[in-house]
Amino acid sequence: MSKRRPRGRMLHGLHSRIVTARVTLWTLIVPPTVWAVHFLFAYLWAAVSCEKAGRFASFPVLFWAGTALALALIVASALVAMVQKETPGDPPPHDAGTDTDRNRFLATATWLLAGLSFAGVVFTALPVLFLLDCR
Amino acid sequence: MTSPPRQSALAPFGAEAIATFDTTVVLTIGACLIFGIVALLFFVAVRSPGDRLSHTQGMRLVLVAGAALPTLILAALLVYVLPQMRPLPVPPRALGVSAVGEQFWWRTVYRAPGQPVLETANELRLPVGQTVTIELSSPDVIHSFWVPGLAGKMDMIPGRINRLIVRADKPGLYRGQCAEFCGLGHAVMAFDVIAMSPADYDRWLADERRPAVPAADPAGAATFAEYGCGGCHAIRDTQAAGRIGPDLTHLAARRHIAAGMLPMTVDAIARFTRDAPSLKPGVRMPAYPHMPPADAQAIGRYLAALK
Numbered sequence A: 001m002s003k004r005r006p007r008g009r010m011l012h013g014l015h016s017r018i019v020t021a022r023v024t025l026w027t028l029i030v031p032p033t034v035w036a037v038h039f040l041f042a043y044l045w046a047a048v049s050c051e052k053a054g055r056f057a058s059f060p061v062l063f064w065a066g067t068a069l070a071l072a073l074i075v076a077s078a079l080v081a082m083v084q085k086e087t088p089g090d091p092p093p094h095d096a097g098t099d100t101d102r103n104r105f106l107a108t109a110t111w112l113l114a115g116l117s118f119a120g121v122v123f124t125a126l127p128v129l130f131l132l133d134c135r
Numbered sequence B: 001m002t003s004p005p006r007q008s009a010l011a012p013f014g015a016e017a018i019a020t021f022d023t024t025v026v027l028t029i030g031a032c033l034i035f036g037i038v039a040l041l042f043f044v045a046v047r048s049p050g051d052r053l054s055h056t057q058g059m060r061l062v063l064v065a066g067a068a069l070p071t072l073i074l075a076a077l078l079v080y081v082l083p084q085m086r087p088l089p090v091p092p093r094a095l096g097v098s099a100v101g102e103q104f105w106w107r108t109v110y111r112a113p114g115q116p117v118l119e120t121a122n123e124l125r126l127p128v129g130q131t132v133t134i135e136l137s138s139p140d141v142i143h144s145f146w147v148p149g150l151a152g153k154m155d156m157i158p159g160r161i162n163r164l165i166v167r168a169d170k171p172g173l174y175r176g177q178c179a180e181f182c183g184l185g186h187a188v189m190a191f192d193v194i195a196m197s198p199a200d201y202d203r204w205l206a207d208e209r210r211p212a213v214p215a216a217d218p219a220g221a222a223t224f225a226e227y228g229c230g231g232c233h234a235i236r237d238t239q240a241a242g243r244i245g246p247d248l249t250h251l252a253a254r255r256h257i258a259a260g261m262l263p264m265t266v267d268a269i270a271r272f273t274r275d276a277p278s279l280k281p282g283v284r285m286p287a288y289p290h291m292p293p294a295d296a297q298a299i300g301r302y303l304a305a306l307k
């Protein structure tokens, strides 16, 4: 058939790179780390604007940009993990740990953590949107 | 007599407590519904023959109904309750009230715009429909100001002022209570809360501002002075100007004496005067064991006439 369009080839390249990339404990903790940093960011945001400006931040563009960035990072990590956890596993019996099984396990854990972290970031950001008071 | 004052979050009269009560109703109904659905699912799962259940579908159910749905419900609840946590807007030139928790009674100060400051004690009066900022503080230990029907509780901390913004929405007679252990008399540190129409409220403020009524029976006033009560208690426009204990200028306009503890009667005042420490442990008022009962009665009659 006809040759692939460049865009498709790019996506395909990305896909194969993801599949072959190693999943490690470092990639596993990406979503919760983003959540933790966003959490700290939200608290500092409120504390600094209350202390320095004397009132709750009324133009929180930077806050929303930060929240969007955090959610984007988590979603990206979830997408990568989703591809990786679908790689075919080694056949049974699972008597010894293999690299593939280990990758699949870590990818699944990353994917679940990404879901949790997404909800965590949303639940941290909502109060900042609704509370308007420094008390 | 009217019905006894209510002290219950289930009988709310303040904007914040009403919102909290509504949330409680919503949450209770929701929890019952979810409990019922889970019980039903459990029943179905246990009763249906094994080969009719699919493992994959079961796992999907756990993911959707066990993880995704609760997250969505919690997010919806968050969006529902967060606006309630916003403080009520306070109009400029609003009435300001200070409540000072002291072992073991409440000093209350009213600042209406354009009027002199008014100090009374052991009672909180609020105009219905008006937002009031209550400044909470304490000169001794931590107390906690809690009127369950009005709003959540807030601590009174020495060295700082906490602001509680409230609005009474229903007139009536309610009660508040110290909610942080503050010493021996903590359990009997309460106060009456009276929410009244703005017209009644202004009348009450004007009444409170008047000087104390002249003693009908000068002997009672003289006995009060003789025992040195005025060293701790103020009765405006008399020699008594003490600031250690509650202001007694219009004591008889209150419903109780000694921070919601005893009824407003001549006998109760006489008893409390002679032996406050045995009635209220830890109280900062001395006993007068040698005071003849007749003197105590005379003081009681004098104070009970200070409308």
Ligand SMILES: [Cu+2]
Binding pocket: B101, B102, B103, B104, B142, B143, B144, B178, B179, B180, B181, B182, B186, B189
């Ligand atoms: Cu107390």
